[in-house]
Amino acid sequence: xxxxxxxxxxxxxxxxxxxxxxxxxxxxxxxxxxxxxxxxxxxxxxxxxxxxxxxxxxxxxxxxxxxxxxxxxxxxxxxxxxxxxxxxxxxxxxxxxx
DNA sequence: GTTCTGACCCTAG
DNA sequence: CCTAGGGCCAGAA
Numbered sequence: 001x002x003x004x005x006x007x008x009x010x011x012x013x014x015x016x017x018x019x020x021x022x023x024x025x026x027x028x029x030x031x032x033x034x035x036x037x038x039x040x041x042x043x044x045x046x047x048x049x050x051x052x053x054x055x056x057x058x059x060x061x062x063x064x065x066x067x068x069x070x071x072x073x074x075x076x077x078x079x080x081x082x083x084x085x086x087x088x089x090x091x092x093x094x095x096x097x098x
Numbered sequence: 099g100t101t102c103t104g105a106c107c108c109t110a111g
Numbered sequence: 112c113c114t115a116g117g118g119c120c121a122g123a124a
Contacts, residue, residue: 003121004120004121027107028106028107031107037119038106038107038118038119038121039106039120040105040106040119040120040121041106041119041120041121042105043105044104044105044120044121044122045105047104047105048121050105058105060106060107061107061108062107065105066104068105069105
């Protein structure tokens with residue numbers, strides 16, 4: 001398999017930017033929508049370049065944000081109106097499909 | 099080259 | 112509900 005392309009990175013960035021306020025998406029969904037073979041790549045992109053993206057709208061498949069960002073992310077999401085139950089976002093209501 | 103490390107996910111127990 | 116293990120891909124040392 002060819003290594004990651006700029007196209008994939010741009011696709012991920014575009015998808016994240018496309019998530020409306022008050023909604024969230026999972027790493028796996030974004031990876032799948034962008035055609036990436038592994039959800040880890042999405043995490044890598046966020047870590048390296050999250051400058052202009054609403055990274056707080058991206059959560060894990062369990063509905064829980066990454067450990068180090070959990071507090072902050074939940075705060076931001078709560079400000080946008082995303083309901084969370086005991087540190088877990090309600091994916092059934094807030095999950096955005098592409 | 100090898101060997102961690104990391105915004106992950108799935109299945110089993 | 113929890114932990115453990117395997118798979119996954121891209122950097123940094």
